[in-house]
Structure formats: C-alpha cells, structure tokens
Amino acid sequence: MPNTRIHFMDFLKVFLSCTVIVHHAGQPYGGSNGFWYVRDSGVDSDLGVFFGINAAFNMSLYFFLSAYFIPLAYKHKGNIGFLKDRLKRIGIPLxxxxxxxxxxxxxxxxxxxRGYPNLSLFEYYKNIYLGFGEKPLNWAGPSWPDLNFGHLWFIEHLLIYSLIYLLLxxxxxxxKLPKIAFVPTNKHIFIFVIIVSxxxxxxxxxxxxxxxxxVxxxxxxxxAHFxxxxxxxxxxxxxxNSNWIxxxxKNVGKLWLYMGILLIILNVFGFVPHSRGGWDSSSLIYAIYETFLCTALSIGLIELFQRKLNRKSKWIEMLAKNTFCVYIIxxxxxxxxQYALISVPVSGYIKFVLASLLGIVFSHLISYFIIRKLPVISLLFSGTNHRRSQSLVVNFHKKSIN
Known part of the structure; x- marks a missing residue:
C-alpha cells in the first residue's frame, strides 16, 4: 500500500504543539494578563510582546489544521460513525x-x-470546584465555582464544531455544492483579512x-479571538474540499511569510499600539494588525512547510501522533x-527558557509512554485519528480528480 501520509502536516502539528507549550511556559513570568496556576513573584521579566505575537496566530492555525480533517472523517465514517468517533476520541478525553x-x-x-486554609481534595472538589460550599470571602476567581475546562477549551470547541458540522x-x-478548484491569491487573502479584522x-x-x-x-x-x-x-x-493548501x-506564501516577519519586528520594536479592546482607533488598529499577522504567518508557514518539509520522518511522525496527548498533559x-523553578535564583527570562525546553521534552516523553506503553490509558488521550484521516485526504482528492 503506498504511503499517503501528508508529511508536512506532521511537522506543522509538532511545531504548533511546541508553541502552545512555550506560551503556557511563560505564564508566571510577566505580561500575559491572564490567569495561571503558578505565581512566581520573584521575577521582573515581561513577556508581553511574545504572548501577543504567539496568541495572534498559533491557536487559529491549530483550529485550521484540526478542521481540515473534519469533512474527510465525515465522508469516510458517515453520520453514526462520525458521531461515535468524535465522542470517543474527543469527548472522552475532554x-x-x-x-x-x-x-x-x-x-x-x-x-x-490563594491564601485560604488548606482543604482535603474531597472538600475542595465538593465545596470549591463544584460550588456546593459557601463562596470564600474576598474570592479572587477567576470564576465561582472553580468548575472549568481550563486549557481544554480548545478540545471543547473542536468537539462543538464537529457536532455543528454533522448537524449542517x-x-x-x-x-449539492459545486466543487471549485480554488487557489488563494493575494487579493483573496487581503479581502479575508479585512473582513475578519x-x-x-x-x-x-x-x-x-x-x-x-x-457561554x-x-x-x-x-x-475577542472568536x-x-x-x-x-x-x-x-x-x-x-478544495485541497488548496x-x-x-510560492510567491504568495513567501510574500505573506515575509509580511508576518515584518509585523513581528514592528511589534518587538514598539511600533504597534497594543489594545485589549474598546471603541477607539487603537483597538481598530490592533485588531487589523493581529489579523494580518495571524493570516500572514498561517499562509506563509503552510506554504513553507509544504515546500520544504513535505518529506517522511519517522521521528516527526511519532511526535505528531502524540500531539493530542501532549496538549492535554x-x-x-x-x-x-514552574513550581520547582520558583526557588531557583535566576531571572524570569531564564526560567521561561528552562520551563519551555523542559516542558517540551517531558510532555512529549510522558505522552509517548502513555500512548506506547499503557494502551488502556492511551484511549483517553488518542484524540482525532489524523493518521487515518491523512490517508483519506489523498484518496478523497484522487477520486475528486478522477
């Protein structure tokens, strides 16, 4: 049987997985403006620019890559099979x-x-996580009760989008929609950016x-990113459906990649007015900037990976198979x-680098042993079967051509 795996997608999945880990690795070290589980008050670093750049594109591209396999899995499995597969591979881990x-x-x-008296796990689970107890005084949040999906929000959304697709x-x-041979041009991409902005x-x-x-x-x-x-x-x-990726x-991909790099440089050197939102010019400018950056890097990286990294690598293929588990753990x-690094007397920037490197290594190592050595537990972390779906991509488009 010929190898029908789309190799550059493996490289892209591993790359995106690392961007998520690095983003979370920097949370205690300043500039994220969001909730995180570890507080390291001894650092004076500020990673705000990094967070803004990374958040502008990595999850959007992650959604793109995940959504790419939805119609292909549906065509292969049908209504009941698709529903069962999504509930098993996404619903159970979620x-x-x-x-x-x-x-x-x-x-x-x-x-x-949080500064409250310690509770047993059972007391916390019942009273604080599920909210059956009284809300503590001066509650700092991020919400009450603590019941939430945390970083698994992405998986929750992926399941919801899959179910909406099934319904539609x-x-x-x-x-019957006509099949369109679509190749994105600079004009198409520009119009897309303006509308989304x-x-x-x-x-x-x-x-x-x-x-x-x-919701x-x-x-x-x-x-704000929806x-x-x-x-x-x-x-x-x-x-x-159009296989345009x-x-x-090449000239389109390179142009937008260079544009994305230029936008990053402008941000790093302080030429971009950051705004969290509002009805003013800075909010409009930042929305346009962020959408341009998101689209430019996404188009540029897809074309670059497809052109330079569309080759077989057993190492990357193995890592790609584990990315769903990596995201969860x-x-x-x-x-x-990060908790272990609190007492380490180095700057926040060094802690950020250490947490990033160690997080990437240990997350992939642990996921490898969960999936390879513990087959029963691996059912909880298998995720969508992108390996089979990648074969379906090629087979589907071959049939479309014929």
Whole structure:
C-alpha cells in the first residue's frame, strides 16, 4: 500500500504543539494578563510582546489544521460513525480532563497560592470546584465555582464544531455544492483579512482580550479571538474540499511569510499600539494588525512547510501522533516545572527558557509512554485519528480528480 501520509502536516502539528507549550511556559513570568496556576513573584521579566505575537496566530492555525480533517472523517465514517468517533476520541478525553485533570491542578492552585486554609481534595472538589460550599470571602476567581475546562477549551470547541458540522451536513444534505478548484491569491487573502479584522474589532468593542465567558454556562470562550478562530475553522473545512493548501503559489506564501516577519519586528520594536479592546482607533488598529499577522504567518508557514518539509520522518511522525496527548498533559507538566523553578535564583527570562525546553521534552516523553506503553490509558488521550484521516485526504482528492 503506498504511503499517503501528508508529511508536512506532521511537522506543522509538532511545531504548533511546541508553541502552545512555550506560551503556557511563560505564564508566571510577566505580561500575559491572564490567569495561571503558578505565581512566581520573584521575577521582573515581561513577556508581553511574545504572548501577543504567539496568541495572534498559533491557536487559529491549530483550529485550521484540526478542521481540515473534519469533512474527510465525515465522508469516510458517515453520520453514526462520525458521531461515535468524535465522542470517543474527543469527548472522552475532554470529560476525563474536566473531572480529573482540571480539578487536580485547580486544587494545587487553591492550596498553594490563594491564601485560604488548606482543604482535603474531597472538600475542595465538593465545596470549591463544584460550588456546593459557601463562596470564600474576598474570592479572587477567576470564576465561582472553580468548575472549568481550563486549557481544554480548545478540545471543547473542536468537539462543538464537529457536532455543528454533522448537524449542517444533515440539514442541507440535499443541497449539492459545486466543487471549485480554488487557489488563494493575494487579493483573496487581503479581502479575508479585512473582513475578519472588522468582525474582530466589533467584538472587541464589548469583549476585551483575555476576557473569558461561559457561554450557555459551559462553553468556555474568549470572544475577542472568536472571529479569527471561527474563520480558520471554516477555512480549514474549505481547504479539505478544495485541497488548496497544496497549491499555494510560492510567491504568495513567501510574500505573506515575509509580511508576518515584518509585523513581528514592528511589534518587538514598539511600533504597534497594543489594545485589549474598546471603541477607539487603537483597538481598530490592533485588531487589523493581529489579523494580518495571524493570516500572514498561517499562509506563509503552510506554504513553507509544504515546500520544504513535505518529506517522511519517522521521528516527526511519532511526535505528531502524540500531539493530542501532549496538549492535554502539558499544563500539569509545566505547573510542576514552574513550581520547582520558583526557588531557583535566576531571572524570569531564564526560567521561561528552562520551563519551555523542559516542558517540551517531558510532555512529549510522558505522552509517548502513555500512548506506547499503557494502551488502556492511551484511549483517553488518542484524540482525532489524523493518521487515518491523512490517508483519506489523498484518496478523497484522487477520486475528486478522477
């Protein structure tokens, strides 16, 4: 059987996995403006520019890559098979994280950094996490009760988008859309950026960056980035049907990659007016800047990886198979590393580098042994079967051509 794996996607998945780990590795060391489980008050570093650049593109590109496999899995499995597969591979890990992993790390945070008398795990779980107890005085949040999905919000959204796709495919199953041979041009990309920028700005007039809302009481969402995330989910689904990621012109990919690098340089040297939101010019400029950066890096990296790294690597393929598990376990792994580094007398920047490197290594090592050596537990962390889906991509497009 010929090898039909899309190799550059393995490299891209591993790269994105590392950007998530590095983003979380820097949380205690200044500039994130968000909640985190470890407080290291002895550092004077500021990673705000890094957080802004990384957050501008990495999760949007992650959504794109994940959404790319949704229609392909649906075509292969059908309604019932697709539903069962998503509930098993995404729903079970999400549920396990919600009732086991998140309570444990929130329990650690409660006892170590909130300043309240220590509780047993059972007392914390019942009274604080589930909220059956009385809300403590001067409660610092981030919400009450502590019940939340934490870093697993991405998996929650991926499951919801999959279910919405299933619903739409059944509601409009009698509508036959024509297949379009689509290749993105600079004009297409520019129009996309402007539209998403405007929606992003309008959302941020009411919802600031890093402001998380419990939609319907259980959907954990940061509205400020929602237009970008949704746009890239739709873009990923379109890409699966038109296969345009393999046909981005080299000159288009290089232009947007260079543009993304230029935008990063402008940010690093302080030429970008950062804004968390609001109805003013700085908020509009930052929404446009961030969307341009997100799109430029995404298009540029996809084309670059496809052109330079579309080759077989057993090492990268092994790491790529573990990225779903890595995403789930990287937060507790980093918490342990960051907590151990509190007493280390070095600068916050050095701690950031150490936490990043150790987090990447240990998260991948632990996920490897979970998946390879503990097959029963690995069912909780298997995630979407991208290996099979990648084969379906090639087979599907071969049929479309014929």
């Amino acid at each position: 549920l396990f994280g919600f009732i086991v992993i998140i309570p444990l790390i929130m329990y650690f945070y409660y006892n170590e950094f 495919m059944n509601l409009f199953k009698n509508i 405007l929606f992003t700005f309008l959302i941020r007039t009411n919802y600031a960056l890093d402001e998380w809302i419990g 319907l009481g259980f959907i954990q969402m940061e509205y 237009p970008q995330y949704l746009a890239f989910v739709i873009l990923g689904i379109i890409a699966a 393999h046909h981005i012109p 990287q937060t507790p792994v980093l918490i342990g590393i």
